[in-house]
Amino acid sequence: xxxxxxxxxxxxxxxxxxxxxxxxxxxxxxxxxxxxxxxxxxxxxxxxxxxxxxxxxxxxxxxxxxxxxxxxxxxxxxxxxxxxxxxxxxxxxxxxxxxxxxxxxxxxxxxxxxxxxxxxxxxxxxxxxxxxxxxxxxxxxxxxxxxxxxxxxxxxxxxxxxxxxxxxxxxxxxxxxxxxxxxxxxxxxxxxxxxxxxxxxxxxxxxxxxxxxxxxxxxxxxxxxxxxxxxxxxxxxxxxxxxxxxxxxxxxxxxxxxxxxxxxxxxxxxxxxxxxxxxxxxxxxxxxxxxxxxxxxxxxxxxxxxxxx
Amino acid sequence: xxxxxxxxxxxxxxxxxxxxxxxxxxxxxxxxxxxxxxxxxxxxxxxxxxxxxxxxxxxxxxxxxxxxxxxxxxxxxxxxxxxxxxxxxxxxxxxxxxxxxxxxxxxxxxxxxxxxxxxxxxxxxxxxxxxxxxxxxxxxxxxxxxxxxxxxxxxxxxxxxxxxxxxxxxxxxxxxxxxxxxxxxxxxxxxxxxxxxxxxxxxxxxxxxxxxxxxxxxxxxxxxxxxxxxxxxxxxxxxxxxxxxxxxxxxxxxxxxxxxxxxxxxxxxxxxxxxxxxxxxxxxxxxxxxxxxxxxxxxxxxxxxxxxxxxxxxxxxxxxxxxxxxxxxxxxxxxxxxxxxxxxxxxxxxxxxxxxxxxxxxxxxxxxxxxxxxxxxxxxxxxxxxxxxxxxxxxxxxxxxxxxxxxxxxxxxxxxxxxxxxxxxxxxxxxxxxxxxxxxxxxxxxxxxxxxxxxxxxxxxxxxxxxxxxxxxxxxxxxxxxxxxxxxxxxxxxxxxxxxxxxxxxxxxxxxxxxxxxxxxxxxxxxxxxxxxxxxxxxxxxxxxxxxxxxxxxxxxxx
Numbered sequence: 121x122x123x124x125x126x127x128x129x130x131x132x133x134x135x136x137x138x139x140x141x142x143x144x145x146x147x148x149x150x151x152x153x154x155x156x157x158x159x160x161x162x163x164x165x166x167x168x169x170x171x172x173x174x175x176x177x178x179x180x181x182x183x184x185x186x187x188x189x190x191x192x193x194x195x196x197x198x199x200x201x202x203x204x205x206x207x208x209x210x211x212x213x214x215x216x217x218x219x220x221x222x223x224x225x226x227x228x229x230x231x232x233x234x235x236x237x238x239x240x241x242x243x244x245x246x247x248x249x250x251x252x253x254x255x256x257x258x259x260x261x262x263x264x265x266x267x268x269x270x271x272x273x274x275x276x277x278x279x280x281x282x283x284x285x286x287x288x289x290x291x292x293x294x295x296x297x298x299x300x301x302x303x304x305x306x307x308x309x310x311x312x313x314x315x316x317x318x319x320x321x322x323x324x325x326x327x328x329x330x331x332x333x334x335x336x337x338x339x340x341x342x343x344x345x346x347x348x349x350x351x352x353x354x355x356x357x358x359x360x361x362x363x364x365x366x367x368x369x370x371x372x373x374x375x376x377x378x379x380x381x382x383x384x385x386x387x388x389x390x391x392x393x394x395x396x397x398x399x400x401x402x403x404x405x406x407x408x409x410x411x412x413x414x415x416x417x418x419x420x421x422x423x424x425x426x427x428x429x
Numbered sequence: 430x431x432x433x434x435x436x437x438x439x440x441x442x443x444x445x446x447x448x449x450x451x452x453x454x455x456x457x458x459x460x461x462x463x464x465x466x467x468x469x470x471x472x473x474x475x476x477x478x479x480x481x482x483x484x485x486x487x488x489x490x491x492x493x494x495x496x497x498x499x500x501x502x503x504x505x506x507x508x509x510x511x512x513x514x515x516x517x518x519x520x521x522x523x524x525x526x527x528x529x530x531x532x533x534x535x536x537x538x539x540x541x542x543x544x545x546x547x548x549x550x551x552x553x554x555x556x557x558x559x560x561x562x563x564x565x566x567x568x569x570x571x572x573x574x575x576x577x578x579x580x581x582x583x584x585x586x587x588x589x590x591x592x593x594x595x596x597x598x599x600x601x602x603x604x605x606x607x608x609x610x611x612x613x614x615x616x617x618x619x620x621x622x623x624x625x626x627x628x629x630x631x632x633x634x635x636x637x638x639x640x641x642x643x644x645x646x647x648x649x650x651x652x653x654x655x656x657x658x659x660x661x662x663x664x665x666x667x668x669x670x671x672x673x674x675x676x677x678x679x680x681x682x683x684x685x686x687x688x689x690x691x692x693x694x695x696x697x698x699x700x701x702x703x704x705x706x707x708x709x710x711x712x713x714x715x716x717x718x719x720x721x722x723x724x725x726x727x728x729x730x731x732x733x734x735x736x737x738x739x740x741x742x743x744x745x746x747x748x749x750x751x752x753x754x755x756x757x758x759x760x761x762x763x764x765x766x767x768x769x770x771x772x773x774x775x776x777x778x779x780x781x782x783x784x785x786x787x788x789x790x791x792x793x794x795x796x797x798x799x800x801x802x803x804x805x806x807x808x809x810x811x812x813x814x815x816x817x818x819x820x821x822x823x824x825x826x827x828x829x830x831x832x833x834x835x836x837x838x839x840x841x842x843x844x845x846x847x848x849x850x851x852x853x854x855x856x857x858x859x860x861x862x863x864x865x866x867x868x869x870x871x872x873x874x875x876x877x878x879x880x881x882x883x884x885x886x887x888x889x890x891x892x893x894x895x896x897x898x899x900x901x902x903x904x905x906x907x908x909x910x911x912x913x914x915x916x917x918x919x920x921x922x923x924x925x926x927x928x929x930x931x932x933x934x935x936x937x938x939x940x941x942x943x944x945x946x947x948x949x950x951x952x953x954x955x956x957x958x959x960x961x962x963x964x965x966x967x968x969x970x971x972x973x974x975x976x977x978x979x980x981x982x983x984x985x986x987x988x
Contacts (some may be wrong), residue, residue, distance in 0.1 A: 152868030156490065157498035157575040159871050160889075162905040164592060165575070172573055202491040203650045204668075212668060268700060276704045283704045285694060286670065373696045375669035386866045 125413065132405045139401045140394065144186060147385075147393050148179045154199040154388040186394065195398075196391035200384075206395035213377025214399075216286055220374060221361045223296035228303025229354070235304065236311025237343065243316060251308055258305025264367040267298035271371065284373040295372040299364050303357055310353060314346035348419050355411035359404050477984050479689045481965065484696045484711045488669050492649040494634040495567035498575045500976060506631045507975030508674060508691075509659045513541050513560070513613070513628035518969040518981060520891065522625040526555050526635065526658065527613075536620030536927055537584075543611040546681040549637055550657040557607035559635035565600035566641075567632050579632050579889055582624055584616040620927050623892035630890070630974045660686045660980040671695050674979070687967075687983035706960050715959040718839060721774050729960040732776030736788040736972035737887040738896070740780065741832075741847075741950040745910040747880045749828045753947060754819030760805050760950040761812035763850035769953050772842050776956025781806055783940055784893045785954045788972055791933045797893050801937050804944035804951075809854055816855045827857035833879035836864040840883060843952070847881075874908050882909075885955070888973040893936045894923065895973075900948055911948045962987075 155161060155169055170176045174185060189196065195206035239251035271294060275283035282291050318324060319342060327337045366378035377396065384392035489505050491497040497506060507515070513530075514522040527541040547555040567574045568589045580586040584604025588596035596602050604616030617624060627633065640656050641648050649655045652666040660682070661674035671694040676686055694711070696702050702714040716724060724730050743750045743759070750756055765779035778786075781803035789797045820826060834844040841864055848860040860881075865873060874882050886906075888895040898904065901920050902912040919939040926932035943949070961968075964987040969978040 150869060151872035152866075152870075153872070154868075155575055158868055160578070160906070161575060162578065165573075165578070165590070168570065168592065169573055169575070200490055201488065201668075202493055202496055203646060271701065271704055276707050279708060283708055283710065284696060284701050370698050371701055373694065373698070373701060375667075375695070379697070386868070388868050 121416070125409075128409050128412070132402075132409065135405055136398060136401060140187070140190065140398055141183070143394060143397045144183050145179065147388075147390060148182070150385075150388055152388050154390055156199065156387075190394075190398075195395040198384075198392050199389045200387060200392070206391045209380065209392065210377055210395055210399050213375060213380065216374045217362075217365055217369065217376035217378055220292065220295050220299060220368065220376070221358070221365050223292055224299035224361055224365075225303060225354070225358060227296060228300030228357075229307050229350070231300070232304040232307025233311055233350070235308035237315060237338075239308065239312040240315030240319065241338070248312075251312070255305040255308045255312075258301045258308075261301065263298050263301055263364045264371060266301050267295070267368055267371045270294050270298055284371070286372075286374045291372075295368050295374060298371075299361060299368050302360060302364065306353060306357060307350060310349050311346055314349050315342060318342050318345050348415075351411060351414050351418055355407050358407050362400060362403065477987055479687055479984050481688055481691045481979065481982065481984065482711050483691065483693050483713050484702050484705065485671075485693050486695070486697055486715075488695060489666070489672065492655055492663075494631045494636060495563060495572055495574045495577075497631050503631050503975040504977055505663070505672070506634065507629075507659070507971075507977075508661050508979050509657045509663055509677070510631070510634045511547070511659045512630065512633045512635070513543075514625050515629040515980075516626060516969070516971050516974075516978065518967075518978075520626075520971055522629065525629065526560075527628075530625070536622075537617045539615045539617070539624065540608075541613040541615070543613060544681055545611055547658060548679040548681065549640075550662050550677060550679050551640070552679055553637070554610070555635055555637075555658050556610040557613040558610075559637050560613055560633075561605050561607050562638040562641075563634060563636035564605050564632075565603055566636065568603060569600050570598045574632065576632050579627070579630060582617050582619070582621040582627070584618050586618075619925050620929075620932075621892075622929055622932075623890045623894075627890045661688075661691065664690075669695060682980075686980055688979055691979055703960075712962045712965050713959060715957065716775070718772075718774055721958050724960060727960065729962060730958065731961050732956055732958045733970060734776065734778065734785075734787060735887075735955045735957060736785045737885055737955045738780055738783060738785050739883070739885040739952045739955060740783070741952060742874070742879075742882040742884050742909040743911075743947070743949060744877060744880050744882065745912075746877050747830065749819075749823060749825075749830065750880060752819045752822055754815045754822065755828070756947040756950070757805070758812045758814075758816035758819055758855060759851065760947055761808045761815070762854040763847055764807045765952065766807070768843065768846055772839070772846060773953065773956075775958040777953045778956065780951035780954045782951055783943060783949065784896050785888075788888065789891055789893055792929045793933075797933075797937070801940055804941075805947070812854060813856075816858075820857060825857075827859065829859045829861070830880040832860055832862045833870060833873055833882040834862055834864045835870055835883060836866050840864070843883065877908060877910060881950075883952070891973060893940070894920075897936060897939050897943075898924070900943060909948070911946070913942060913946055913948075916942045916946075 152158065153161075153166060153170070153175070154173075155166070161169070167176070174182060177185070186196075193207075195210075198204050198206055198209060201209075235251040235254060239248040242248050271283055274281045274294060281294050285291055324337060324341060327341055328334070362378075365376060366381060368374070369376040369378045377399075380392055381396045381400065383389075384396060485501060487499075487501045489501055490499050491502045492506065494506055494510060497503060511525040513525055513527040515525040517523040524544070526543055526547040528544040530539055530541045532539055543555065543557060545554065549555055564580065564583070566572055567577050568580060568586060570590075570592075577586075577590055585596055585602045586604070588594045589598065589600055589603060591597055604618075606614045606616075608614050621627075635658065637656055644654045647654045652663040652672070655663065657663070657677055658680075660677055660680050662677045663672055664675040665673040671692070673693065674688075674691040676689050677683065680686060696705065699715070699717045699720065702711065703716070703720060705711045706714040743756050745751045765781070769777050769779045782798060782801065784797050784801070786798035787796055791797055791800065820828070832844055832847065834840050844862045844864065848862060851858050851860055863879070870882075873879055874884065886896060886899065898920050899906045900911050901907065901917050902914070916939060919935050919942065923932050923935040923939065926935060964984050965982065966985050967982040969981055970976060971978065
């Protein structure tokens with residue numbers, strides 16, 4: 121297991137290096153400068169500014185310089201705000217982004233599981249149809265449409281919850297909820313399908329005929345075994361949350377980092393483009409790694425190379 | 430139909446019940462805290478709490494007056510800092526740190542008397558050498574201020590910035606001198622009647638050297654690493670969330686400052702701003718085009734003209750656009766009025782000029798725009814005539830041109846409209862559109878890789894020259910290969926002219942020449958639309974530099 125993880129971590133670093141290289145050269149193909157006042161700068165001023173930030177060097181030289189700094193953990197300074205490092209921008213924005221994402225994931229998975237289990241147990245009843253309608257809508261309606269709707273109804277019309285901002289626990293509810301809709305839907309559908317399949321298997325019949333109570337069978341055998349595909353989709357789902365949070369943060373005025381992912385490209389803010397890309401890539405690769413490791417723990421049938429340890 | 434409505438209802442009920450069941454535990458506490466924070470109002474104050482709640486679209490990029498380049502920074506600084514003069518409600522210079530000034534006979538030497546009561550927020554006096562330090566800092570090659578060119582009118586400012594010039598980097602040669610603590614002498618390159626207003630611009634604010642140096646590279650990065658000398662101070666600055674102004678008790682004119690507190694929150698989404706306005710959490714919101722119709726009859730709606738003009742650059746590197754008849758035909762072949770009414774719908778007005786209206790009154794008190802009138806206009810018949818003549822001169826029967834455009838939704842619609850009108854009205858023209866993100870568009874523009882380009886220009890100071898000198902031959906902002914020696918001569922002589930009336934007439938003449946050549950095809954003068962609560966009074970809006978002053982604002986009739 122340990123050998124497997126070391127190997128994976130090494131592959132992860134290599135992937136990051138490839139991503140960094142590609143992003144760096146693609147980014148340098150963008151025309152324009154990172155300076156805020158570009159439309160009013162004269163040629164001489166631009167030259168001097170480029171000189172200061174090393175942007176007059178040939179791109180390969182800039183690339184080597186960047187990697188050198190990256191190896192020391194230095195992501196550089198943003199061009200958008202005076203004296204702020206990319207590291208501090210990511211560190212400050214990561215908190216709210218991660219909080220909303222995590223809350224949405226936990227809430228969405230729990231509700232999705234409950235819906236899915238209920239639908240499967242009450243197969244072909246009102247509850248089943250209801251749950252699946254929720255799921256279909258959850259998949260069909262993008263989170264930002266949903267966010268706009270709940271913001272208007274719960275924030276403006278009913279005034280139960282704050283319209284926007286990031287001040288306390290009650291401010292988390294609408295954004296986390298809007299973001300979780302997709303998760304609820306996906307988890308519920310997967311859980312229902314899987315439960316139905318397992319409920320019809322021989323070993324469940326066997327367990328029941330041994331006289332084990334219905335509840336114990338459902339909890340111990342059925343739900344546990346149905347969880348495996350859920351773990352599988354949690355990886356892609358979390359990645360979906362990262363991209364979804366980009367819009368949700370904007371709508372609910374959450375001081376997250378998602379916005380910078382797109383904005384930095386439009387502004388040619390090179391250090392932030394590199395910083396956010398690497399950060400998100402790292403996150404996604406790490407999630408995939410964790411999911412792969414979790415497999416082995418939950419389902420002994422999926423053991424990676426090395427077998428006994 | 431009925432079925433889908435039912436299922437929608439069902440969905441909502443289900444979702445809602447889930448969500449209430451899961452969340453009801455943690456949502457009660459902390460709710461009151463946010464709302465009931467301002468209890469400590471003193472009894473001898475006006476009956477109402479003087480608190481303004483507003484939104485801004487961006488985090489503050491810079492609070493260092495020699496580094497700032499953007500409207501958010503300019504606006505915040507305008508309210509927490511003060512230059513020699515500041516702009517009042519009518520956009521006329523009014524006393525700031527300076528309490529009076531004298532101008533030499535030839536108009537090039539300004540002697541400012543500083544107010545001894547003007548204080549920094551640490552209680553020390555704002556003295557003449559604070560200005561000298563800040564101005565020299567802005568021009569120093571080490572600072573690399575992106576806005577340093579704004580100091581151009583001050584003697585030697587341009588030479589100090591020009592690499593290779595004998596004066597390059599010699600900031601002590603700048604035309605500014607601290608005679609004593611309360612006397613500042615500024616020498617200009619040439620008379621500049623707009624100079625007084627310019628001293629209210631951020632780059633001209635003072636900085637206290639001792640404090641700046643003690644903060645090192647932390648200077649102006651947080652609310653407490655900065656000294657203030659304006660009507661307000663930054664009490665709190667939460668990066669990416671918002672900031673809070675508090676009245677500055679050390680301000681020399683604090684008796685005229687009525688607001689105690691201004692809370693600014695960062696919101697980037699217009700729909701969210703509107704919802705916050707509806708729930709009373711912000712007192713002002715801007716509106717984008719799609720909301721204007723919805724709020725058209727709302728009593729809180731305001732529209733306001735700005736001094737920014739949008740126009741099409743006609744690149745004379747293009748063979749077709751080098752022909753004057755072709756340029757004139759194009760300008761006359763599309764309907765600017767309906768373009769503004771239908772596509773913008775936000776208080777913008779069609780432009781038939783370069784220098785915006787209600788921006789600069791001349792020595793006679795008459796607006797520049799009023800005196801010079803409009804140039805050209807929608808005239809299909811004449812457009813077709815000129816077009817035919819132009820094509821004949823070119824010896825062609827069709828022309829293909831590319832429009833370089835911004836990639837915003839609004840700009841894309843404008844581009845489509847322009848293409849559609851031209852292709853309908855001018856036989857043989859084909860327009861292709863290239864939409865690019867803002868910075869990439871600017872780059873292509875400065876390289877001259879386009880035929881038409883949708884461009885805009887806002888003023889740097891309150892004078893027609895800020896628009897006019899853009900188009901001198903090989904000027905850094907010309908970018909369309911326009912060149913007319915007559916135009917160059919007029920601009921040059923206006924810049925040197927000491928007689929204010931003559932200078933004004935020369936500038937009027939210059940714009941006429943520009944339109945005889947039809948160097949550009951003006952589109953519109955931008956306006957803004959928004960909602961403002963009726964109890965917000967006394968806001969001063971400006972046409973260049975900072976957008977708003979809160980110094981004279983107050984709350985009346987909220988309760």
